[in-house]
Amino acid sequence: MDNRISTKFFSYLRAHKAQTFVALLIISGVGYYGYQKFTAKEVLPQYITAPVERGTLIVSVSGTGQVASSNQIDVKPKASGTVVRVAVQTGKEVAADSVLIELDDSDALKTVRDASVNLESAKLSLDKLKQSADTLSILQSENALVSAKDNLEKLKLSQTTDYEKAQESKQKALDNITKAYEDAFNEISNSFLDLPTIMTKLDDILHGQEIGKADKSIGSGYINTSTLINTLSNTTDDRTKIQPFINYAENDYSAARSAYNVNLLSYQTASRFSERSVTEVLLTETIETTKRVTEAAKSQTTLFDTWTDLRTLRNATDYQQVASKVAEYRANLTTYNGQVNGHLSNLLAVQRTLQDNKDAVVSADRDLKAMDQNNPLDLSAAEQAVKEKEVSLLKLKAGADSLDIQTQELAIRQRENALADARQKLADYTVRAPLAGVVAKLNVKLGDPASSSTAVATLIAKQKIAEVSLNEVDVAKVQVGQKATLTFDAVQGLTITGDVVEIETIGTVSQGVVSYNVKIGFDTQDERIKPGMSVSAAIITDVRQDVLMVTGSAVKSQNGQGSYVEMLKDGTPERRSVEVGLSNDSVTEVSGDIREGEEVVTQTITSESSNTTTQQRSGGSLFPVGGFRVGGGR
Known part of the structure; x- marks a missing residue:
């Protein structure tokens, strides 16, 4: 039976060769993957490092061109100013570096003098810093400390005293406000002792019949204002003239x-036990009432004065009893007006006292609030001043520390x-x-203005000149007088140094690229x-001596948070913040928490990158080959 099963199985496999082959491939792949999954070892990242070195960092720009067939050079000044001296003549032979033109340098000379004085001042400060403190300086510092402590104690005392005074002022104002409300009700009450009588008398003066009763020829039945009209001449316009004054008197009395x-x-x-707001409203109303009453009394007085004046103008002698009654009323009105004005003056005085004390409470509250806010700050500042004086005295006795000296030395540099x-x-x-x-050719004379765009003279050079082309980015870094290195395709191994002698002011545009010609003298x-030969030039634009440098790939930045380098600690990269300075194609100047000889990571090799290359420097002379280290996460 087993033989029959085996025979059938192999017969099935021969009949389904393709399917069998695919199944075997899948089973093999799954098995291999599982084997790799369970037996593979973790591959740690590898790090290539290079040391931090101290040396000279050179930055240059490169260009190509030809040896010029013409040795003509336009000479342009580096500064702007007025020509004060022309030292040469047309056709005169001059040596290299000889003076051609001098410009007015008074401002630049002043800058040199100021820079020199500042340098001397910094040197004196350093000398003073290195000297031990003398007895007088220590005594002055001790006195300053004592003065600061005295000021602190005085401040504490004055703050306490001023705060208590402000509280007392507030309480006094509150007490005065209480008394002012009492005085206000008293004055209101006093006013109402006289106001009812006065109001009745004012009404009687206008609407009573006493004036008519005073003269038997008139008799009763006429109110006083009517009697005044009737006793004036009927043949003149006196009755018309007095009518407006009667109207004034009536209106003012009605308002009162x-x-x-x-x-x-x-x-x-x-009552005097009412809320203060009620008393305050009542005080305002009473002041308004007394003003109305005084105005009503004044209008009635004016009415009687007008009546008397009209009769006087007519030399009237009749109605003497009426005139006597008018004079009596006139005298009474003077009395009423004096009484009401007295009450009004007292009421206004109380109102003013009440408002003044309210203002005093607001002012006291404002002062107290300011003291609550400022006193702790002032006290803290005074305490800080004492601490600073204590530290200053200790530093003075101990002498200058190394950090202060280094800071001052940096200031001198x-x-x-x-100055340079x-x-x-x-x-x-x-x-x-x-x-x-x-x-x-000379293009300027005495008194002419000159600038960096002005060709002040044209020279025919005795030496060869190379003309090279630079793009607009590189030419901005080039200045007349910078050193350059020249190499030639036609003469292998020949290197000649030179100086930049002229920079083209206006560039040439070709296919959207702006280029400028620069002339370099050999x-x-x-x-x-020979003229026309191809030349390659490297113009040195900047040099930094005695600086720390790392390969450019070692410097990294993240999210604008500054630059950093990585150093291995127990096989794991650790960030170190640095300040970045000058850089060229291969190295970068760094400063900060970094020292010469320390190893920095220049390249990381992970398991995903099977083929990597170490970074090389052009020239190969600034750094030795970096160390190769293997590390991983802990």
């Missing part, structure tokens, strides 16, 4: 009566650099011949070099 009625009701419903820059700018005001030759002459 309305205010009085409202005010009286408020007074009757209030900065001042020295500033100022002297260089001063030298730019003297235009010199970039190379030996003959002055073909330092040495070689008969093998």
